[in-house]
Amino acid sequence: MFAKLDVSNREQAKQVVREALERFGKIDVLINNAGINQDALVSKMTEEQWDKVITIDLKGPFNCIQAVVDAMTEHGTGEIINVSSIVGLYGNIGQTNYAAAKAGLIGMTKTLAKELGKKGIRVNAVAPGFIATPMTAGVPEKILEMMKEKTPLKRLGQPDDVAYALLYLASDEANFVNGAVLSVDGGLLI
Numbered sequence: 001m002f003a004k005l006d007v008s009n010r011e012q013a014k015q016v017v018r019e020a021l022e023r024f025g026k027i028d029v030l031i032n033n034a035g036i037n038q039d040a041l042v043s044k045m046t047e048e049q050w051d052k053v054i055t056i057d058l059k060g061p062f063n064c065i066q067a068v069v070d071a072m073t074e075h076g077t078g079e080i081i082n083v084s085s086i087v088g089l090y091g092n093i094g095q096t097n098y099a100a101a102k103a104g105l106i107g108m109t110k111t112l113a114k115e116l117g118k119k120g121i122r123v124n125a126v127a128p129g130f131i132a133t134p135m136t137a138g139v140p141e142k143i144l145e146m147m148k149e150k151t152p153l154k155r156l157g158q159p160d161d162v163a164y165a166l167l168y169l170a171s172d173e174a175n176f177v178n179g180a181v182l183s184v185d186g187g188l189l190i
Contacts, residue, residue: 007034007060010067017067026075029170030068032061032105033083037135039094050097057101058108065112069121076120081169082109083162084127086185102127106181113179122178124169129185131157152187 001023005012020027035057038049061082072078087095088102109125116123130136130147136156139147148155165184168174183189 007032007064008055010063013060013063013067017064017071021071027068027071027078029079029081030064030072031081031083031166031170032064034060035083035085035101035135037095037098039098041094042096045096053097054101054104057098058104061105062108065108069116072121073116073119078121079170079174080112080116080121080123081166082106082123082125083166084109084125084181086127086129086183086189089127089181089183090189109181110179117178122169122174124174124177124179125181126162126165126169127181127183127185128162129157129183129188131159131162131184133159150188151185152190155186157184157186 001020003016003019005016007013017027036053038045038053040046040049065080068078068080072080082105084105085098085102087099088104088106091099106125106127109123112121113123130144130151136144144156162184165182169177169180169182
C-alpha cells in the first residue's frame with residue numbers, strides 16, 4: 001500500500017493510519033523519515049525557514065506518532081523509529097532550524113521510549129551522517145570532498161547503510177533496544 005501525505009497535516013496522518021489499519025489490522029513499525037532543510041546563518045534565517053523545517057522535521061513525526069500510538073498500544077507491541085541526524089547531536093553552522101528539529105526528535109525519542117516502553121512499544125532513532133541522497137546532491141563538490149575527508153571511512157554513506165540500521169531496529173533482534181540513538185556516520189563523530 002502506498003499513501004502520499006503531508007506529515008505536517010495531522011488529519012492526513014490519521015487518515016493514512018486508518019487506511020493501514022483497515023487493510024492490515026495493525027501497524028507494527030512506524031519510521032519517521034520525512035525531513036527537509038532550509039539552511040541559513042541564524043542572522044539571515046527567516047521565520048518562514050525556521051517554521052517550515054520545525055513543522056516537517058519535528059511536528060511531522062509527532063503527528064505520525066500520535067496517529068499510531070493507540071493502535072500499537074491496543075496490540076501491546078510496536079516499533080517507532082525516528083530518523084534524526086548527526087546535526088541533531090552536534091550542531092552545524094547554518095542549520096540552526098535543522099539542528100533544533102533533529103535534536104528535538106532525539107529528545108522525543110528518549111521521552112517516548114520511557115513513556116511507551118511499558119506498553120510494549122519500543123522507540124529508537126538513527127542519526128545518519130553524510131549520506132548520498134537528494135538532500136546532499138546540491139552540496140558543492142568541494143564541500144562533499146571535505147565531508148568524505150572528515151569521515152574515517154573516507155566516503156559518503158549510501159541510503160542502504162541507513163536502511164539496514166532501520167531494519168535492525170525494526171526487527172526482533174533489537175527487542176531489548178529502546179531509547180537508543182544509532183549513529184550511521186562512518187565513524188565521523190568518534
